[in-house]
Amino acid sequence: MNFSSARQYFYQEIQQPDEYINLAKAALYIAQEEYPNLDLEEYLDALNTMAQEVQERLPTSRYPLRLIQSLNQYLYDDLGFTGNHSNYYDPCNSFLNDVIDRRTGIPITLALVYLEIAQRIDFPMVGIGLPGHFLIRPDIPDMEIFVDAFNRGEVMFAEDCQERLTQMFQQPVSLKPEFLATVSNRQFLARMLTNLKYIYLKQQDLAKTLAAVERILLLFPMAMLEIRDRGLLYYQLGHHLQAAEDLQNYLSKVPDAEDAVVIRRLLAELGKD
Template structure:
């Protein structure tokens, strides 16, 4: 593969086993593709400094809720971090360097910042990829505490989560156990990139959307929707050989897909152009 330097560094960052992936490093590699001059080490050092400042403020008794209150006070009161409601779909909200600099972002990006500080003070937390919203929770047995990093670190219990989802979808939502499953590091990064993909497609930034898909496929090479969407973008860019390869691969992965007939028809048109 012919990778640019940021892409190569991202590939290296996601190469270790999932539980050893450095999420902050990988996220900054995603950002470096947008900001080629980005100094990744400087932002990692910033996270170290932030965590050290939190550690100085920790209470003597490290009960989970007390630690969460300490992190919340530091991030949201002292530094003024907040969810970006005014311009939610600004791509800068998804880049960790911009989140740190501008002190705002979307739920998953603010959750990443929170997780990285918690990790550095040895307070393990994990991401919870609920549909339509991203939360985090402390890692201890039968934890029923969730933290909404987008909403000032608000502490939620399962019933609060149901209400939050009902607000997101504007209709009653019944909780299901899969809503509360922790996400792996690769799933976390793929969700960040999927957000960027959607933003770029809505703005018709086809090349940038293609770059997001390429990186999702580095994480999950056989993700059928991404293979299909990359093939369709290749077709849009008149890169017909690559389009044909991806669309054929999509039908191999999903022969019973709802759009299989439409994709097969597109492949027939590509065959006629050969």
């Protein structure tokens, strides 16, 4: 595989068992494709410094809610981190270096900053892939409290998550158990890349959309919808041989897909080239 150096480092990082993947490093390798001269150590050091400063102001009692209160005060009151409500779909919100520099981002990248600092003060937290809004929670058995890093570290319970879903989708939504399940490190990174994928697609930047899809497929090589999307992007970019290969692969694995008729029609058109 002929990858850029940033892509190579990303690939090497995610080849490890999931629990050993360094999320901050992997996220910075994602950003490094946008910023080739990005210095990873500068931003890893920034996270270390933030954690040291939080450590100095932690309460004697390490009860989780008190730790969350200390983290919130430091990140949101002292440093001024905030959710980027006004320009949510700015790609910079998905790059960890930009989030640290600008102190604003989207739910998943602010959650990443929060997680990384919490981990460094020996307060491990995990990601929660709530549809449409990423949350985190303490990695403590039977502790069903959730933190919304996008909204100043708001502490939420399952009932609040239900209400948030109803607000977002503007209709009653059942809170299924899987909505509050923890995500793996690979799933975390794939969700970050999926955000970038749709941001770039909305901007009609097909090359960068393709780059996001390619990295999702490094994480999950058998993600058939991503293989289909890569094929469609190849087609739009004029790479017809690669497009045909991906689309044939998609149909062979999902012959009864809802879009099978459209994909077969496209393959027939490609066969004329």
